[in-house]
Amino acid sequence: MSNIKIVDAPEGLEGSGFFATSLDKAIGLARSYSLWPLPFATSCCGIEFMATMGSNYDISRFGAERPSFSPRQADLLMVMGTIAKKMGPVLKQVYLQMAEPRWVIAVGACASSGGVFDSYSVLQGIDRVIPVDVYVPGCPPRPEQIIDGLMQVQHLAQNESLRRRNTEEYKALLESYKVL
Amino acid sequence: MDTVLIVKAIIVVAIFAISMLMALYETYAERVIAAFIQDRVGPDRAGPFGILQPLADGGKLFFKEDFIPAKADKWLFILGPAVAMSTALLSSAVIPFGDTIIVAGQKIDVQGMDVNIGILWIFGIVSLGVYGILIGGWASNNKYSLYGAIRAASQTISYELAMGISLLAIILMTGSLSVKSIVLGQHGIDWNIFYQPMGFLLFLTCSLAECNRTPFDLPESENELVAGYHTEYGSMKMGLYLFSEYVNMFISSAVLASLYLGGFNYPGMDFVYNKLVGSFGEVTGHNLATAIGTLTLFLKIFFFIFLFMWIRWTLPRFRYDQLMNVAWKWMMPVAIVNLIITAAAELSGKPLLYNWVGLAIFGAIYFGLFPIFKKKTVSAN
Amino acid sequence: MTLTNRSRKTDNSELSIVENTYFPGIFKGMGVTIKHFFSKKATIRYPEQKRYLGPVFRGHHILKRDDQGRERCTTCGLCAVACPAEAISMVAAERVKGEEKLYREEKYAASYEINMLRCIFCGLCEEACPKEAIYLRHDKFVPVFTSRDQVIYGKDQLVEDMGDRYLRDAWTKEDMAKLWIKQ
């Protein structure tokens, strides 16, 4: 147990000026340790996600064990597996139904870029439909890599200001995907 | 007078706060217990041993975008979680969390209020708990939610009956509707569970059903109905639903502990009381003894919460029609039989002995006659 | 219908009366789960604890250098042809005088790019390489990306760093077989 990295209290909580810390940090930390994933598992990578949820890798250590199959409750859309062109609109709708703040991980080669399936029916990467925050390479990625991806999202969540979702850049990003 | 009121107010607030805190940490406990049962380690990043995990969840839920689906019924959509949470919290009022404490020369109950219809109160509030789910599920305007709501409503109504009848046996034994007097009647180790083993099992099962826990978690069974009645809820509204479930679990455990496991009674309590009074004086000793009783109660509550989770992570869930079958064809008759046995045992004057004798007779009849019935039904088909 | 003489009916015996009361099943199940509650946990705490992935795991690509620090790749293109995902592309260049210290063969890769998001880590490139130049490391994954610009790995990320050489038990399966015999 000794070598477990423990979250430090947000800076500023110690010492006299304890309110100097911004709310952003605290909420960012809270968010990062409570990323409820929506496993959008279509194929092979979904099985690896099962392994990630399983006892040996245990995604719950990161507070991300409660899979929310309802997009309203999810914070993290994990797209795992091939997204065919037929599936694209569904994926987009799921993304639209999610509440802010939302993050997207493209797990595996198929979701990130189409991978080996360079064919008429496969979407060449989900970032043509929705904005993606983290790409996890591998086909399928090992659970370790999926956890890496999750930790990357945690990192993003911790460093995101509370107001980011209201900024112009973010709106422009959504606009570019026509999801606003 | 004033001190008494203030102390009472403090107790009420404390009960409230404890219920909330318990609910908060039950989520953590659920995660850890689930993890341990499944050979995992559970949350261990947010704070030491993941102890800050509930805070992280809460913080996230509070700051998540709160939106109401366009097709939803706006007011009822908001009302649903509120009702669920408030009804869940209300029933903690009549649970005696301890004996009495002596403040300023007066004995004050460690209880929200000691009404002589305590059990009816619990019963009434529990029956209202379904409104939160029903309203929320309907207002979401989503078919999965509606199915969840409908399942929740029919399940709660069905299981309330068996619950009520199994409770009647307890009332018959103690002759009081006040929870406090029921608890006081189980002094020492004279617990009701020894008189009412079957009633206890029935009540336990019904409380599982009332809390929507596995094997009765049909309203939110995620493999069938996505998330059931709270499919459309996000952010803190869903948080309230989740919390209310855990508050319900806490209250159920407390009720179970009070009614069947003697509440704040524990074996050898008189000895402890006398020792404490002897060494610390009348007031302090009494208060200390009460504190020990409260601790005992909480230990029992923890046990029940653990049991609930243990059951949840072991058993598969029922199907809708099987759930109804169990309620109406199994639990109701058995509860009535239990009631009759209890009544007879009470009349006999030796309740402990004759309760068991009655149960034994019932068991013998059941296991002796059931095969014959079964054969008949098979041949009828 | 029975087609063979090797069939065996599965057990579908009725539940007994006692089992029909739900309790035996429930208690047995709860016994199993409580046993696991107190058993040793299987979890590998990943970022701190890492698992050994076996001697042949197919991870991060590496372009090996030989012992003198010269790049082995000769841009024959077999790896690119063998790649089912068509993730490898390269541009060849002739070695000029004075570059013998850098490149082992007369031809070398002026640029060698792998699209890490396309790659499916099948290991066919490693097998196809006649010069033992490309390998999939068994001890390292490709890291996660946060933007599309990072995904194409050029030679700067692929060629082995002589200060931190990649080692493995055996470089070819023949060597590996020899190793096993020793064991």
Added chain:
Amino acid sequence: MEDNIPMAENTLILPKDSNDALALNVPMVEDKQYSTLNLGPVHPATHGIFQNILTMDGEKIVDSEQTVGYIHRAFEKIAERRPFYQITTLTDRLNYCSSPINNFGWHMTVEKLLGVKVPKRAEYIRVIMMELARISDHLICNSILGVDTGAYSGFLYVMQEREKIYEIYEEVCGARLTTNMGRIGGMERDLSPTAIAKIRDLVFNSFPKVWAEFETLFNRNKIFRDRIQNVGAISSARAMEYGFTGPNLRATGVDYDVRVIEPYSSYEDFDFEIPIGHKGDTFDRFMVRNGEVWESLKIIQQAIENLPEGPYYADEDHYYLPPKKEVYSSMEALIYHFKIVMGEIDAPVGEVYHAVEGGNGELGFYLISDGGRTPFRLHFRRPSFIYYQAYPEMCKGLTISDAVVIMSSLNVIAGELDA
């Protein structure tokens, strides 16, 4: 209607004449309003992605309409542009729960076309790997059935064993799920001592215990039994009509197993039984898979005990990559190396059908070669795709909970379904 015939509500009144018929032209039974429920494409019960539009009468399913193709990846089209050895990577992704079976099935198809005889050791290694894959496939299916009925823990107990199978894969081929294991003409490398030790440990020690424990958790638990017994039953004749194969067919009582009927890869050497069910309901499917896991264990135990010595690949220069050392030293080996990697292996013209017993049934490869470097046409007979058609018939009249259970007991793998 002045006559005084006592009329019960449901008594059918036959019209006396045409006038009367008009007067009675009121629907006797009120038209029921059905609601539709969209099970999928994003629903936790559809492991993988497909859609079922259920027409519901309350909680009862009246009808359902399926939509598939949400992860259609055009395997067959891609296969027409890839050399034979690269298609292995595609077969990995067919039924991704049991990739090695697909890999070897494909290799055997090509070997049949090329006329390559694989040595005994390679066949035994293949059998071991295929049975491990079958175990891991059935593990997923049966434990997911537990998850779908709400018991989550059993799933995680057996997933630990699956993890051990993954470790064996890793030792053998270097990947966990999409194995790309084996080559045309044999294995890419021999079984390492570590791998053998791990397999032995799995099949003799750890796995039987865990599987027995899993059975205690579920087999005789009344709640679970009630959930799955008499749910989604299908007769053997109907199942045959629908092209069922594999465990789902065997659950109906037909002992069709490709491993026994048309033994391939030395399956005839092993002594095992075919568990068959009684009436083809979900419980039978569950029990047949359970039984098959035990049988697979038996096969692996026999194979690992009797693993023959010898080469692990066919000595065919034309089709099997030469050792790297020879590529450096001998010109001939270098040429073969280039030819094989480029895919110019001079395949004969012809059409081959080869079937193996996949995780879900008869997995067939129908290959037409025109002598080029790629298949002219490659068709996969995907068992899931064929038997999933029967789903509406199986869940008609049942509740949504049953629909979920039937779906997971059918073990429809989206990768195989949509191809």
Added chain:
Amino acid sequence: MINNESIVEEVVGQFGQKVFGFEEPFGLLTFTTNASDLIEVVGFLKNHPQFKFGFLTDLAGIHFPDNTGGELCSVCMLHSWENNIRVRIKVFVPISDPKVPTLTTLFAAANWQERETFDFYGIEYIGHPNLKRILNMEDMDYFPMRKEYPLEDATREDKIDALFGR
């Protein structure tokens, strides 16, 4: 004992000139029939008291661009479990008018397989209860498995096709 010869004998005896092109690639009896006779031939094999070809193993389409007049081929494979023997039946139809009678009347399993073949090759199965695309989107306007259509997704950007004659 039933073997390929006896089947050929029986089938030729029953249908004469309607069945032709007998082959035995890798021991699997293959023959061709006309689209109009397909149902009859398959029904005969299915209901034959000895053959009992009661199982439709596979149904697929093939595109032979060079086979003028019979560019599209619908091939079905039957399996007799009792005798453990397989037979493959082919039907060639011109690409301009690809019409084949449906086997759904004989085998329920043919339903989706025929839809898939229609989806891929555009072979129309006459009498099929629900002949529409199954794997691809409804609004697709070509049959992707025909040889003239390219494999690659036209929108892929991250590949240099000039390399190595791909």
Added chain:
Amino acid sequence: MQYLELIKNLSFVQWAFYFLSILSLFGALGTILSKNPIHSVVYLILTFFTLSGIYLLLNAQFLAAVNIIVYAGAIMVLFLFVLMFLNLKKESNELSQNSMLISAAIAGGLLGLILIVAIKKAETIRVNYNDFDAKTGMIETLGKVLFNNYMLPFELVSVLFLVAMSGAVLLAKREKGDSHF
């Protein structure tokens, strides 16, 4: 000013009474005025609650509890349950708005008239605080009264309910076919 004084001097019980009364009136009005039946039910539940509160003020704890358990907890749940199945979008008003209004007005007026007459005729019982039994309305008293003075009606009613229940079960079962009859 006088009213203000009055309000100031109200006791806690009176405050509670007025509050509950206003709330119950609000609930009752909401019940009949809201267009959505589900809203009506929710308002009705609110009304039951406030009525239970008033019972409590009258020291009729048992009645209050039973009111909540039976009406709010069971009957209204079933109401809501049934309403949820209905297709609420459809306007099933066969009568026109006007005729509805007229008939409602007549019915309401008649009811009001009867109430006025009844109240006028009723004798108000003045409670003597000296010998008032505080336990009136408690369960013990109630139970004694029920099982002593009203034994026969009570048992008859329970038999009636039993008959009704079995009848309901039979009726509900009939749907499956005529094998049960």
